[in-house]
Amino acid sequence: MPVYSEKVMEHFMNPRNVGEIENPDGVGEVGNPICGDMMTFYIKVKDNRLEDVKFKTFGCGAAIAVSSMVSEMAKGKTLEEAMKITPRSVADELEGLPKQKFHCSNLGAQALNKAIQDYLSRKKRGGGKE
């Protein structure tokens, strides 16, 4: 097992924002259980800001820590700011990820991004909330 940073362990042991949002404004799902990791992000948007972010994750310690960190980084940010979260910035905030686990962190930012895209396309369609 790879040796994780203290920050990764802390987020893994006490993940923030686990769960689902009822009637979310956007949902983003990435990964598949074959490669080992799967993440679903739920967002609530108010005045162009991420009022709430929650996630569910199937995966290793890194995947869970990454999800937790992404949710923490994204909460309260404007959509534009949140979309600037990258796998690299997540890994940096986590004080590094083992090399072979870096792909996990790609998923976190990607899942959040997908949730925001989902929100934007819902808004475009004029539905807002479904």
Added chain:
Amino acid sequence: MRKVYIDNAATTPLLAEVREAMTPYLGDVFGNPSSLHDWGNTAREAVEASRAQVAQLIGASADEIIFTGSGTESNNFAIKGLGLVQQAKGKHVVVSAIEHFSVLHSARTLEKWGFELSLVPVDKNGVVDPEDVRRSLRKDTVLVSIMHANGEVGTIEPIKEIGKVTKERGIVFHTDAVATAGTIPVDVQELGVDALSLAGNQFYGPQGVGALWLRKGVRIVPLLDGGVQEGGRRAGTENVPAIVGLGKAAELAKANMTARMEHLTRLRDRLLTELPAKIDHVVVTGHRQNRLPGNASFCVEFIEGESMLMLLDSQGVAVTSGSACTSRALKASHVLIAMGIPHELAQGSLLFSFGIHNTPEDIDYALEVLPPIVDRLRQMSPLYAKFIKASKGGS
């Protein structure tokens, strides 16, 4: 915090008696067994005594034992050495799909060197069918290697029956007995094999030492060239303390085998019954009866193995998993996949391998801490959420 080690398939703890036997050879008795003086003679005698002990463990004669640096080395030596030495005769080798990587990857190396490789499948319990071995044989098959038991799922293979098939055809037959030698009875004559690998750290001996048994008259190409140690088949100054430890561990394993097996079987059967009774959606992997006495392997649905391992570790419980995340290659266990277990289920693999030091209280503790861990990870799992929705919404 209570500390419980249930990962004996990875390595067993060193027995105090074994450590004591080794101690002089880490101190005053330091001679090189090849030296022709008193220091050398003393070391050589120790190595030869150990050779006899290891031979007795597996019903072999001492001059058929070659000491190596690990089970992995023994397997590399067998596959490459027995393949290469016969290449004028044929270049086809047969191994099972669930072999340890030290066999599988050695066979792949032979492929790079111009050999052809056939992988024999296993059934859902991880059992090799001797008839499948027979069907895979060709005119140019020179080597068959099937493991005696799989340490990951515990399944014991029908080596005797496979040996009959290879014997009929006069094909060299190797078995990786790393998971069995020193744990269950292993007799090379009864098994009908020509070569057999074993390792010290699987039966309370030291790490970094193994042996390859090679039937008299079977030829092999050495992996290591150099001096004439081990009859010229494995050059390099012997690891005397480790070899002495391996011998002592072999002696103790033979003397205490029945009692050890009974102890391990009791622990194993209890966990195999009680864990699935305590946690929903848990599958036992491997053969239920023909199984290593200390092996209790499972797949826990909807969650991933590494996160289970880490949370168990935080509670002092050491186990292992065959999930993709726990492997450096990020691939789910080839053993579970070969058994037809779907990838997402294989991700939830959890292996408890008991040792002689484990107690019923260890199981009590594991059964106390595991259910909340599984529950916690399932609450986090999108797969579990989907399953719950589907079962509520569906029929």
